[in-house]
Amino acid sequence: MLRPLLTALILAAPPAVAQNVTFGGIRADIKAPVEVAADDLSVNQADGSAVFTGNVVIGQGEMRLSADRVRVIYAEGGRNRIRSLDATGNVTLVSGADAAEAQAATYDVESGNVTLTGDVVLTQGQNVLTGDRMEVNLGSGTARVQGRVRSVLQPGGN
Incomplete structure (x- = not known):
């Protein structure tokens, strides 16, 4: 009796592979200056990179x-233009009322795309969405979550 019910529920459920969502009540201004604060800075002149650590x-x-x-x-040819930022450890991305957590993130500053990876958790009010990977376009405020996506949506919420 239970087996036909479970089979029917599984067949009726949409695949949990990827889900498109909006991110951030306000679109981020990807042309605005990038400000960085940290406890420590190490600069590598040989490869043209800088590493910020601690908070x-x-x-x-x-x-x-x-x-x-x-x-x-x-970016090539100058230290005043940032090409990308690679973040690791306790990564949190906040835009408007939305917040996402992950193990790592890469922010392509020129395109305005942020890719979060590793145990991604997106919180929008009381709604929660989890997955393996989330790609956010800060310019449009859209996001795509992939890899064993799971949603917990509160009744009456958007």
Whole structure:
């Protein structure tokens, strides 16, 4: 009796592979200056990178990214243009009322895309969405979650 019911529920459920969501009540201004604060900075002249460690907080417009360690990779030909940021350890991305946590993140500053990986948890109010990977476009405020996606949606919420 239980087996036909479980089979029917499994067949009726949508696949939990990927889900598109909105991210951030406000779109982040990807042309705004990138501000970085940390306990320590180490610069490598040979490869043109800088590593910030200890309570790292990156701000750009309304967006905040925090992590234990962030490696800054500069664009070719100049140290004043950041190409990307690689964050590891206790990564949190906040935009508007939305917050996401992950083990690591890469922020492509020029495109405004942030990719979070490893046990991603997205919180939007009381709604929670988890997955293995989340790609956020800060310019459009859209996100895509992939890899064993699970949602907990509160009744009456958006």
